[in-house]
Amino acid sequence: MAKNPLPVSAKAALRRELLAARRALPADTCRTAATALAARALELPELAGARTVAAYVSVGTEPGTRELLDALRAAGKRVLLPLLLPDNDLDWAVYEGPRSLAEAAHAGKMRLLEPTGPPLGPDAVTGADAVLLPGLAVDRRGMRLGRGGGSYDRVLERLERAGAHPALVVLLYDDEVVARVPEEPHDHPVQAVATPSGVRRFSS
Template sequence: MPGIPVTAPDAGKSALRRRLLAARAALTGDEVAAAGEALATRATALPDLAGARTVAAYVSIGREPSTRTLLERLRATGTRVLLPVLRPDNDLDWAAYEGPDALVRAGRGLLEPSGPRLGRAAVTGADAVLLPGLAVDRRGLRLGRGGGSYDRVLARLEAAEARPALVVLLYDDEVVDEVPAEPHDRPVRAAVTPSGVRRFGGVEEVEG
């Protein structure tokens, strides 16, 4: 699985985000769709998801690695899927996924479930949490978009002493040598890309 070395000019989060977003913008719709199918196959084979009763996920937008097929496959197996609802303060509420027809267009181009809100703490009951991101490094540290919503989610999990499997969904070339880290950053358990799974924790393990 290829990785992008992060050199000194790209050391800052903003520079790295710009480069990764530019690479995503160059992808075609067919490439995004094909990656989404491969991601769904890889992710549903993960024991962390295959054995999960509740998975907190998200609806991909734009050129993000597509989660549409994955959401449907999880729901088809009887897994309870929670999706985020963006609050005015940039924190996340949650609601159950009831299929693509029950999604509504919200602010910032997001698609959100139309069902009852379950509260910010609903995520603490998930067995696995799928995280959006732009990159992950060899330590399992994730680079997000910088909005802070998922930092709050991770802090909430920590405060509740919840230990779900944290999994980030990425393209192959978004597994990098190093991302700029802060003391509060919490590593993910695994990164799923179209070509494989990379696990973290002690000894790094790659599954093709």
């Protein structure tokens, strides 16, 4: 089915609105949501059956992933976490627990927590059974709105080039599941969204 792209400026406006809402969240709300999100995400068959999960470490008031990372690892999953490269592409390393993370500074960007293990190369993500994607919103078609940095667009392009088809899951707050997000031709739909109150799967 042909896509019907909306103006890129619509993406920027929606991003500003959603980021402002996240910045206003109280710390205790974020903590409670993170615990619930971990439980809900683990209900997804795409994660329950995965052997390798490519994930990420949440920052600021993003939906929290730290509890989920530890739960995945405790369940025997191999968890890959990203390392941001100078060109905004992502390398990957194995998560070995909270002590394996270190703060990393990147010019012009917020400080990130990244794995300290040996880098496996950008193509390591092609071996994942499921990929957890950060985002700001998802709509009823499964179209995801990212933050606009382009790192995960490269990940999705790499998966496509490799013929890899992991489950794509976005982690959000409840009110970030919306009727419609602006899209561009390169955007990819996800298979599922997990929020603190539940999960939703999308048809292909």
